[in-house]
Amino acid sequence: MSPKHIIYKKISRDKSVGVYMGKRDFVDHCDFVDPVDGVVLIDPEQVKDKKVFVMLSCTFRYGREDMDVMGMAFRRDIFLCTRQVYPPLQDKERSIHTKVQEKILRKLGNNAHPFFFEFPDNLPCSVALQPAPTDVGKQCAVEFEVKAFCAENQDEKAQKRSSVRLAIRKIQYAPDKGGEPPAGETTCEFIMSDKPLHMRVSLEKETYYHGEKINISVEIDNSSNRNVKDVTVSVEQVTNVVLYSNDKYVKSVAYEETKDAVPSGTSLKKVYTLCPLLDNNRERRGLALDGKLKHDDTNLASSSIVKDEVLREILGMLVSYRVVVKCTASGMVGSSEVAVEVPFKLMHPKPGPESEDATDLVFEEFKRSYLKGVIGDDDESPAEP
Template identity: 80%
Template sequence: MSPKHVIFKKLSRDKSVGVYMAKRDFVDHCDSIDPVDGVVLIDPVQVKGKKVFVMLSCTFRYGRDDMDVMGVAFRRDIFLTTRQVYPELQDKERSIHTKMQEKLLRKLGDNAIPFFFEFPDNLPCSVCLQPAPSDVGKRCAVEFEVKAFCAENQDEKIEKRSSVRLAIRKIQYAPEDSKTIPSSEITCEFLMSDKPLHMQVSLEKETHYHGEPIKVSVYINNSSSRSLKDITVAVEQVTNVVLYSNDKYVRAVALEETSDTVPPGTTLKNVYTLIPLLAANKERRGIALDGKLKHEDTCLASSSIVKEEVLKEVQGMLVSYKVVVRLNASGMVGSSEVAVEVPFRLMHPKPEPAKEGESDDMVFEEFKRVYLKGVIPDDDESPTEA
């Protein structure tokens, strides 16, 4: 039996327009980006002679909506494009429909109209900062949204009851991993010590997947007269807000505090295993997430991969990861901290290509009810709703 296709749909409150899409995650493959495509279903009686438009937007939001720009809040449209789909205009650039669009057009009838957008190659991926439980208002985030609406023209104020807005995500999968073994080392000389301390830290590979154990190999040769103790191994997430502010969030998303010691004149060779997971950081403010569609689970943000020709400031927020090994070197003249950092990437693995069946059978799901236990009122118009 051929598999059924899950199609997500959402209708405006007055039922004048509805949007149908086969997916909500769109992948940036670095050399190409999945186009955003779907179908708009209109009710000519409810449209009442108005035009129907579809909009694709990428917005950077930093701070709550109730704070002014001179305080903390800031909102900027990084990308915005609108197309009229009804009455239909001749689109010479895009006359070929995807297979899913063709099936939807057959299924929905004459009042269904396809739409198609291509992302420019300089847009960031979806990312948001996790608020604290006490925080209110919109989250700090780079968000993508598809909106369909009825209006006399695209510049007039949009009526909520005649519009529908859907949150989508732009994501990246891990590229082919290089053969380079990430490592870093440090040699420290201390006062009143003839010989140095040498520490080397290495990882198995440069790219790790979400949920995958990270094995950290630590080698310490303590030729100094200092006693080494309080060794900690951490995975740190670093989020740089590069648009509007220069805020920087550094959070340890996985941590192991050991009782290992390295007396003078001895060595230590050990492998520590850490697994950075959102589940262990649910209540912590400032943790970067891989974007979030309302009522869906997400994970820690993936590492940002920015093309060389793209301005970093346009990316809104950049996320990176590093393993940090710290230890305390104590002696007769006090103590000091020694640290070694090893950068790496944390991303999703590239999935196997889906095998599309020949069946036209489709399962239609309401956007607002997917992954949700219960019912949301029809007037819920949150821009982050999906």
């Protein structure tokens, strides 16, 4: 069988405009971001004397739109770029199109017009905070969208029946080469103790993939006169909402509480294993998740990789992970908590290169289902046969 390439297709209610895209995930490689390209098909009889525009937007949504208070919008446009595709001004004249664009243009005929956008290098990736099971409406999220609409000019408010919106994602994959295996340690000296307590925590590598088990090596050398007990090991997700209030959310996504003890004058060397998974945290409000499309399931948000020169304040939400090992050192004068934190990255592996040489195009249509809490004003799901 000849290879096939799925084309994502969505048509406006009045059939005036339709969007065709070869993919909906666009990768941030840190040194560049995949450009957003596609094709708009117009119906000249429906469009008549109007123009057709395509808009690429990145929006930070604080929460539900119907929660606007005293005129304060609970959303902020981080990036907006609009191009006129009909009558053609720009992309029709581009001498180079992608292979997929060329195939779509040949398939759709003369009423098809290409579009092309380049992401600036300072935009966040698609991410959302998990709502509670009782929450309704839109969740707090960074969302990306391609919108095509028919209007007299680009500033005119487009009618819903003459516009079409397709949610896309900006994502990052694990780098090809990871850094040195991370480690952390601490030395604690206590009152009335001649010798200290030393704890060291190390990981096998810097980057782990979603669903992969994390082996955590813990070494405790207790030369002090205190007894160490209740060793706990956890993986914490740290989400900084840097755009509007610099809120910080710290959520444990994997946890093990033990009765391991290290009496005075002894040592402990042990490997603990944890696996941070969304499946074990479905009911936890405020967890950062990778942005999702359609009804596809998602996962814990991937670690954010930010270029040094990019201003963090405009990146919406930044996500990081750390292993935290704690224990209690108890003595005659009270108890003290000893803790070591070790940062690491949690990401998806980079997939193999996509082939643009597929000979057959398979058009996957989408319908509006108006589901709540998903990217875009209306969710997209495959059309029923």
